[in-house]
Amino acid sequence: MRISMTVNGKAVSGEVEPRTLLVEFLRNQLGLTGTHVGCDTSQCGCCVVHVDGASAKACTLLAVQVEGASVTTIEGLAQGGELHPLQRAFHENHGLQCGFCTPGMIMSAADLLQRNPDPSEHEVREWLEGNLCRCTGYHNIVKSILAAAQAMRGMARAAE
Amino acid sequence: MVEKGIGARVPRKEDLRFITGRGRYTDDINQPGQVHAVFVRSPHAHARIQRIDKGPALAMPGVLAVLTGEDVAADKLGNLICGWLVKSKDGSPMKMGPHPLLAQGKVRYVGDRVAVVVAETLAQARDAAEALAVEYEELPAVVDLAHAHDAPALVHDEVANNLCYDWELGDKAAVDAAFARAHHVTRMELVNNRLVPNAMEPRAAIGHFDPGQDAYTLYLTSQNPHVHRLVISAFIGVAPEHKLRVVAPDVGGGFGSKIFIYGEECVVLWASKKVGGRPVKWVAERSESFLTDAHGRDHVSRAELAMDADGNFLALRVNTKANLGGYMSTFSSCIPTYLYATLLAGQYRTPAIYCDVQAYYTNTAPVDAYRGAGRPEASFLIETLIDQAAREMRMDPAEIRRRNFIPKSAFPYQTPVALVYDTGDYATCLDEALKLVDYAGFAGRRAQSERNGKLRGIGVSCYIEACGIAPSAVVGSLGAGVGLWESAKVRFTHTGKVQVLTGTHTHGQGHETTFSQLVAEKLGVAYEDVEVIHGDTEKTPVGMGTYGSRSLAVGGEALVKACDKIIAKGKKIAAHLLEASEADIEFKDGKFTVAGTDKAKTIGEVVFAAYVPHNYPAGLEPGMEEGAFFDPPNFTFPAGTYVCEVEVDPQTGEVDIAKFVAVDDFGNVVNPMIVEGQVHGGLVQGIGQALLEGARYDGSGQLLTGSYMDYCMPRADDVPSFEVVTSRGTACTSNSLGVKGCGEAGAIGAPAAVINAITDAIGTRVEMPATPERVWRALQRRPMARAAE
Numbered sequence: 038m039r040i041s042m043t044v045n046g047k048a049v050s051g052e053v054e055p056r057t058l059l060v061e062f063l064r065n066q067l068g069l070t071g072t073h074v075g076c077d078t079s080q081c082g083c084c085v086v087h088v089d090g091a092s093a094k095a096c097t098l099l100a101v102q103v104e105g106a107s108v109t110t111i112e113g114l115a116q117g118g119e120l121h122p123l124q125r126a127f128h129e130n131h132g133l134q135c136g137f138c139t140p141g142m143i144m145s146a147a148d149l150l151q152r153n154p155d156p157s158e159h160e161v162r163e164w165l166e167g168n169l170c171r172c173t174g175y176h177n178i179v180k181s182i183l184a185a186a187q188a189m190r191g192m193a194r195a196a197e
Numbered sequence: 198m199v200e201k202g203i204g205a206r207v208p209r210k211e212d213l214r215f216i217t218g219r220g221r222y223t224d225d226i227n228q229p230g231q232v233h234a235v236f237v238r239s240p241h242a243h244a245r246i247q248r249i250d251k252g253p254a255l256a257m258p259g260v261l262a263v264l265t266g267e268d269v270a271a272d273k274l275g276n277l278i279c280g281w282l283v284k285s286k287d288g289s290p291m292k293m294g295p296h297p298l299l300a301q302g303k304v305r306y307v308g309d310r311v312a313v314v315v316a317e318t319l320a321q322a323r324d325a326a327e328a329l330a331v332e333y334e335e336l337p338a339v340v341d342l343a344h345a346h347d348a349p350a351l352v353h354d355e356v357a358n359n360l361c362y363d364w365e366l367g368d369k370a371a372v373d374a375a376f377a378r379a380h381h382v383t384r385m386e387l388v389n390n391r392l393v394p395n396a397m398e399p400r401a402a403i404g405h406f407d408p409g410q411d412a413y414t415l416y417l418t419s420q421n422p423h424v425h426r427l428v429i430s431a432f433i434g435v436a437p438e439h440k441l442r443v444v445a446p447d448v449g450g451g452f453g454s455k456i457f458i459y460g461e462e463c464v465v466l467w468a469s470k471k472v473g474g475r476p477v478k479w480v481a482e483r484s485e486s487f488l489t490d491a492h493g494r495d496h497v498s499r500a501e502l503a504m505d506a507d508g509n510f511l512a513l514r515v516n517t518k519a520n521l522g523g524y525m526s527t528f529s530s531c532i533p534t535y536l537y538a539t540l541l542a543g544q545y546r547t548p549a550i551y552c553d554v555q556a557y558y559t560n561t562a563p564v565d566a567y568r569g570a571g572r573p574e575a576s577f578l579i580e581t582l583i584d585q586a587a588r589e590m591r592m593d594p595a596e597i598r599r600r601n602f603i604p605k606s607a608f609p610y611q612t613p614v615a616l617v618y619d620t621g622d623y624a625t626c627l628d629e630a631l632k633l634v635d636y637a638g639f640a641g642r643r644a645q646s647e648r649n650g651k652l653r654g655i656g657v658s659c660y661i662e663a664c665g666i667a668p669s670a671v672v673g674s675l676g677a678g679v680g681l682w683e684s685a686k687v688r689f690t691h692t693g694k695v696q697v698l699t700g701t702h703t704h705g706q707g708h709e710t711t712f713s714q715l716v717a718e719k720l721g722v723a724y725e726d727v728e729v730i731h732g733d734t735e736k737t738p739v740g741m742g743t744y745g746s747r748s749l750a751v752g753g754e755a756l757v758k759a760c761d762k763i764i765a766k767g768k769k770i771a772a773h774l775l776e777a778s779e780a781d782i783e784f785k786d787g788k789f790t791v792a793g794t795d796k797a798k799t800i801g802e803v804v805f806a807a808y809v810p811h812n813y814p815a816g817l818e819p820g821m822e823e824g825a826f827f828d829p830p831n832f833t834f835p836a837g838t839y840v841c842e843v844e845v846d847p848q849t850g851e852v853d854i855a856k857f858v859a860v861d862d863f864g865n866v867v868n869p870m871i872v873e874g875q876v877h878g879g880l881v882q883g884i885g886q887a888l889l890e891g892a893r894y895d896g897s898g899q900l901l902t903g904s905y906m907d908y909c910m911p912r913a914d915d916v917p918s919f920e921v922v923t924s925r926g927t928a929c930t931s932n933s934l935g936v937k938g939c940g941e942a943g944a945i946g947a948p949a950a951v952i953n954a955i956t957d958a959i960g961t962r963v964e965m966p967a968t969p970e971r972v973w974r975a976l977q978r979r980p981m982a983r984a985a986e
Contacts, residue, residue, distance in 0.1 A: 056320070070222075071218015071219065074224070077904070078905050111218035112217065112218040134705035134706070134707070137397040143216065158918070163913075163914050165913035172397075172450055172705045175911075175912075177874055
């Protein structure tokens with residue numbers, strides 16, 4: 038089957054089998070290997086991308102379901118050569134170790150912060166329920182997201 | 198003072214590629230002509246393979262090869278090995294059943310490799326794997342460790358009673374004598390629950406045989422690529438060592454599970470030759486990881502502590518049954534022995550200790566090192582036993598520990614279980630932790646919780662571990678088949694940039710940053726000018742890899758020695774350039790200076806002279822590249838105190854961690870930010886073991902916890918933020934850096950702190966994982982126990 042969609046702002050299309058998952062299409066056909074596969078039961082969140090602006094697990098969507106949609110992956114998060122505040126905050130606060138869960142964590146957190154620009158620590162931890170990390174103990178991930186939220190609120194105020 | 202040198206909280210240089218999605222993990226690599234492997238696995242825990250009919254699978258579209266144990270035997274490939282020989286009490290060697298790359302005759306656990314299917318696409322390989330017809334004759338399964346000895350079946354026909362070895366350590370007569378004169382003996386039976394490591398990146402491999410070069414390349418998820426190369430060459434015999442390149446690119450966590458040489462990675466390398474040299478890729482699904490990655494822990498123990506009337510420890514006696522699973526894994530024999538019983542002294546001056554360990558085969562996945570590896574089991578046993586002793590002796594749990602600590606003045610300290618601790622200051626860590634947690638204010642907080650209908654408890658755990666494995670001669674005398682030194686190379690370029698090549702491997706630990714800081718400090722070069730290269734046997738010197746919190750204490754010290762050689766050579770060149778005596782040259786902050794003058798050459802100028810030796814000392818080799826190996830004189834001994842405070846909801850049995858304080862003595866610290874991160878991660882693995890995680894097999898040997906739906910991984914909302922203090926150290930004496938290692942401490946110390954806190958809250962001990970159901974059931978039993986008192 039032929040599918041078309043927008044990925045990281047660019048129009049793309051490709052031939053897929055009906056059983057092809059979105060994450061397989063992104064990784065194998067588009068070469069966007071920043072989106073990872075860490076499980077087979079939609080639990081780990083390593084594959085989180087944005088579909089039409091909302092976070093989604095790319096292992097749980099068939100590529101054909103995303104026909105015509107706009108997809109953003111970790112590779113498309115930095116704009117104009119500038120890291121996204123979440124990417125910066127993960128770096129500054131040691132929010133990653135092996136890096137495997139990191140793209141999913143950042144994409145998931147980006148969705149949280151657009152819904153709730155000022156989350157509490159409790160709200161951040163609850164939101165991350167669908168993202169597993171085995172390295173950091175979450176401590177510095179939570180710290181990174183709270184730091185990014187603060188930075189983004191500051192940027193929003195400055196833009197007003 | 199060097200910027201971004203030792204002690205600085207430098208954000209990591211490896212981060213950029215990971216936060217932008219440009220990491221390069223094994224599954225991100227694809228090669229021209231690549232084909233895909235899928236393994237056919239045993240659905241039975243224990244069965245005889247009656248017949249395999251390759252026909253239907255071979256006839257499927259795209260299928261290139263179907264290989265079984267018979268093909269492995271026909272090609273005379275060797276078995277997987279266990280690299281540490283443990284001897285039983287009677288001096289006989291452990292009984293090791295053969296562990297073939299693909300099952301031969303029998304399967305011994307659910308997930309055991311029966312065949313591999315190689316096809317053009319992954320989907321085709323999957324479809325063909327489903328079509329492969331295997332007939333089994335089911336056999337009774339040995340599942341329960343406690344009864345493995347007299348189980349109705351033998352996992353390996355040649356191993357009687359399923360007993361691999363019956364090992365002992367310590368002075369039994371002295372212990373028996375101490376128990377005979379004890380005022381009080383505390384006894385406990387305890388289980389150390391089986392865990393699944395669950396690095397977020399599943400195992401993966403791409404094997405490639407290049408017929409033109411007659412050479413092999415293996416990309417894989419490894420913590421120790423040189424060890425993989427050695428075993429695959431010397432024991433499995435797929436490729437000669439000098440014709441085999443092993444690359445471990447970015448690796449998404451290991452925690453021990455990626456140390457081991459498993460069958461799958463060997464098979465894809467071999468399979469590449471069988472399909473004419475096309476690269477063969479295999480990526481584990483998470484379900485395969487659960488079934489086949491080596492599990493951790495899984496002990497049942499009986500422990501007894503003898504005390505005098507004042508609560509002084511007189512002797513410790515421990516019996517442990519350890520589960521090896523269906524086969525011995527690469528280091529599985531040493532985990533419940535030399536990495537376990539040797540730690541049973543803990544932080545205490547217990548004068549006599551005896552431990553014996555029976556290791557059994559069962560029809561479950563192999564068990565091997567998982568973060569901490571033996572030491573969490575030892576620490577949990579000692580620290581829960583001491584807590585029970587304190588209750589029985591009506592002593593404060595902190596006080597009974599303080600009373601029995603090895604005093605700061607007693608180092609170096611020979612324990613009764615072989616180790617010599619070099620340094621430590623246990624009381625200071627305990628005091629600091631009690632202050633941070635406000636131990637004195639606990640009664641008030643407990644009363645407040647009670648008013649809210651909750652039960653509050655506090656638990657202390659004073660852990661110790663042996664890291665930086667290890668002196669090669671010592672581990673060799675104990676049965677290790679390898680040396681455990683580490684290597685490093687420092688290579689300057691013409692322009693004064695530095696390439697550091699290390700035999701260790703980073704898969705989250707941040708070596709690229711820490712080692713750059715170290716070299717910046719030692720050589721006075723800019724941190725940004727240092728590039729750390731690792732994980733490729735064709736680039737780096739032969740190394741032993743990363744595990745046992747050894748990378749800085751052993752690999753970092755090798756790097757220091759290489760830097761020392763650079764400085765020594767630089768002094769000769771500087772002396773020549775400055776027309777001074779070599780003895781008068783001092784090196785500091787990147788400058789060679791004639792002592793007492795302002796005559797100096799920067800290291801950049803000296804390096805340039807080494808590569809453009811127009812004006813150069815006679816007889817001195819040009820170039821500036823030095824390598825070193827380091828074999829430490831002793832293990833290192835990180836230690837500390839963890840205090841956990843929990844609130845239990847008696848209605849639901851749910852345990853909430855209200856506070857968690859960690860005070861660690863890691864010796865000197867290079868990057869405190871990274872060290873704290875290591876502690877956070879370890880703590881959550883330890884808390885996961887205490888509250889959430891447990892691998893369970895049913896009576897027939899089916900893994901019930903085979904996915905993230907059934908195996909409870911710690912999630913962000915299960916755990917708190919932590920208070921971690923790592924700065925109050927006693928410098929280690931086994932390396933010039935004074936570092937001890939920090940990677941495993943959290944997972945070692947945390948379980949006892951959590952369980953002791955729950956016991957304190959509810960008045961009775963609950964086995965790990967202390968799930969709400971178990972806690973609730975324990976609470977229901979409690980009123981009856983009280984009524985009986």
